[in-house]
Amino acid sequence: MSKGAIAAIIVVIIAAILTFSAASRRGWYLTLRDGDTKEVYARYKVSEGDEFSIGFIHSVNKSPLTDVYQIKDHKIYVIRTIYYGFGAGVQTEIEDGQTLEYGENGEMIVSGFDREMTHLSYIVGTVSDHILTIHDEEISLRDTCGRNSTVEFTCEFQPF
Numbered sequence: 001m002s003k004g005a006i007a008a009i010i011v012v013i014i015a016a017i018l019t020f021s022a023a024s025r026r027g028w029y030l031t032l033r034d035g036d037t038k039e040v041y042a043r044y045k046v047s048e049g050d051e052f053s054i055g056f057i058h059s060v061n062k063s064p065l066t067d068v069y070q071i072k073d074h075k076i077y078v079i080r081t082i083y084y085g086f087g088a089g090v091q092t093e094i095e096d097g098q099t100l101e102y103g104e105n106g107e108m109i110v111s112g113f114d115r116e117m118t119h120l121s122y123i124v125g126t127v128s129d130h131i132l133t134i135h136d137e138e139i140s141l142r143d144t145c146g147r148n149s150t151v152e153f154t155c156e157f158q159p160f
Contacts, residue, residue: 028074030134030156032141034120035150042144044134046071046155051079054141057128061085069117074155076120080111120153 029043030052044052048071055066063085070079084107093101098112098148124130126148130141137150 009115033152052134071100076117078113
């Protein structure tokens with residue numbers, strides 16, 4: 001085989017690898033941005049029906065709280081909230097269509113929200129961290145975004 005034929009085969013192989021690599025990264029992502037500068041902190045690939053949560057210690061009643069979201073139609077919907085204690089700043093009444101259940105460890109699980117979050121943001125704690133859980137991975141928002149930063153969450157298509 002000539003050197004030219006070998007070079008052509010190598011070019012075709014490299015092009016195929018690059019095309020496959022780009023195609024595998026293409027898709028929908030949960031994107032975390034700085035609320036002020038819009039700088040991207042992180043992206044996590046998501047699919048229809050994927051869930052993610054944000055857990056933190058409530059600043060007023062000092063007990064853990066977890067908000068659970070789901071990707072539906074490439075948008076973010078809140079689907080349930082998990083409380084570990086009543087107090088100021090947490091839901092005290094169940095609305096139409098919602099249910100309250102108790103978990104194995106006494107947590108209160110309010111579900112049935114199914115509400116699109118057109119603007120979802122959190123201010124990362126200075127005393128306690130906010131933890132993003134996605135695809136069974138726990139991610140510190142304090143480490144990823146910084147203390148006291150406003151983090152906006154969106155579901156975005158990335159063509160790369």
